Amino acid sequence: MNLMMLLEMAATALGDRVAVGSSDAAVTCSDLMGRAAGLAGRLRASGAERLVLCDEPGAVLPVALFGAAWAGAAYVPVNYRLPDDDLRALAERAAPALAVTDDAGARRLAGVEGLEVVERDTLLEDPSGGAEAAGPGDWPSDPDAAAVLLYTSGTSGPPKAAVLRHRHLVSYVFGTVEFASAGPGEAHIMAVPPYHVASVAAQLSQVYSGRRIVPLARFDPDAWIDEVRDEGVTHAMLVPTMLARIVDALDRRGETLETVRFVSYGGGKSHRAVVERALEVFPAAGFSHAYGLTETSSTVCVMGPDDHRRCAASDDPVERARLSSAGRPLPGVEVSVRSADGVEAQTGSAGEIWVRGEQVAGEYAEGGSQLDEDGWFCTRDSGHLDEDGYLWVHGRNDDIIIRGGENMSPGEIEDALLTHPAVADAAAFGVPSREWGEEVAVCVVTRTPAPSADDLRELVRARLRSSRVPARVEFVDELPYNDTGKLLRRELRGRYASDPVPRR
C-alpha cells in the first residue's frame, strides 16, 4: 500500500483533470504523475530518506508529497516561520534528505549536513534534476513505511514528530472520500499551512476525488476572498481563526460568496457566533465541522452539512446548541469517553476522548506507538458524548479548569462571553487560588461600547452558573494563537498565574 495508489487511480481515470494550480498555470493529474516520477528518481539517485518541504502552499506540494511516496521517502513539511536555528535543527534530524524551499529558505538551510537543497521553481520545471525518472508502478508497497512526519503544533511542550504510515493515510482516504466524485468545475482553495495535517489530508482527498487544488500562498482574508472569486472556488477548508477573519472581512466589504458550495472548518475551537454568521455570508455552502488530530490522520468526527442545516434551523435549544459539537464519528472510527482511571463514561459525562480505527496512527518518532493493547489512542482532549452520539470537545485536558473539585470547560465559558455583541474574542483558563485550587480567569477582546467586567460576570452567571463566573476579567488587545490557529490558553495561564486572584 502506498499513497501513490491514489494518484495512479486519479491519473488513470481523470488524467486530463487539473490537479493543482490556478486556471492559467495548471498541472493535470497526468502531469502530476510525471513530475512525481521525476522527483522520485531524483530522490532515489541522491539517497535521500526524507523530503523536507519548507514552503508556503503552492503547486509544488502534491509533487513533493507523491514524489516522496513514490521514492519511499517520508514527506516532512516544516514550519517556514521557525527561527533559523530551530529550522536547521529539524532539517538536521531529517537528513539524509532533500529540502524543497524558496530562495529565502535555500539561504537559511544552506550548509546543513546531509541536506541537499533545491528551489521550488527549479524543481517544478525539472523534477528529476537529470536523474532517471522512477519506472511505472515501482513504488514500495510496504503499508507500514512512514509516509509523512508532522511536527505537532506543541500547545504543550517541545514539538514531536507524529508518524503517519502509508496505511493510515490510504485508509483515511478510502474511508472518507468517493473516488472521482468531484464535478469537472470544482475547485478547493488550500490555505492551511503545509505542516498542518489538514494540508496533507486535503491534497490526498482532492486528488483522489478529482477536484482542482487552488493553493493560496499567504493567508490574508481579502486575498482569500479575491482568489475564491477569481478562480470560481467551490470548496474550502479553514481553521477557525481563518474562518472568523474571512467572515469579518466579508462583513466589512458587505459581500457574500455565492460560488462556494462547501466549507469545512476544524483544528481548534470554533465560536458559535462565527459559525452562525458564516452560514449567512456563504449562502450556497454546506458546512462541515471536523474534529481530528495530527495523530489520527486528520478528521475522526464530523458534523456535516445536513447536521448544520437542521441544527441552525431548529427551535429546540438542544439541537441548536449542537452547532458547537464535533458531530459523529466517521464510518470505521470508534470514539470512547473515559474517566482518568479508564472506565467508560456515561452518556453526557465528561472524560478523556479515546479513538480507534485504521486511520489512527498514534505514534511519534521519538516515543513510539501510544496506542493501548486494543488499538485505542488517547487524544488528551476532554469531552462528552450526548444521547444521540454527538461528540462535544471541551478542550485540551491540560486546559480544563478545576475549581473546588468541579471540572469546567473553558470553551463553555468562552461561548457564553461571545454571546455579548461587543465581545470579539475570549479565552478562559484556570489560575491558582488558595481557596478553590483554581479559579476561572478570562481574557477578552472587546469592541466599543465595551462591557464592564461585572457585565461579563453577570452574563456568565445568567447563561451558566455561579461557579463559572470569572474571578478575574482582563481586557486585552489580542489573544495568543499559534500559527495553525490554536488558542494558547497555557500562555495566558502562565501570564497570570503568579498574580493573586482578588477575592470576589
Added chain:
Amino acid sequence: MVELRPGARFQSTVCATEVIVVKGTGTAELSCGGAPMVPAGSAERAGEPSADASGGTLLGKRYGDGDETVEVLCTKAGEGSLALAGVALAVKVTKPLPASD
C-alpha cells in the same frame, strides 16, 4: 482461500483487476473472473475470465456482499467480475460522505 483484513490487497489471475479490502476479516473465497484472487504482486496473469464472470470491474468503485460483512475497493479495473464464495459482489451505492477536507 485468502485472509481478509482491512488494507489487504488482492489481484486477479485472469485480468488486470486489483482490489483493497476496506471492511471484513477472516478467511474467504474471493474470486475474480471465475478464478481465485491472490495477494497483489504474487502472480502473473494467466488465462482469461470465464464467460459467466466477465462483467468487469470499475475503478474506484466499492463492491460488497449482501449482508455487508465484506467491502473491497477496486484499485485497478479489469474484465473479470468479483465474487465471494461464488456469489457475485455488487457495486455498493454509498451514501455520500460528509467531506471533511
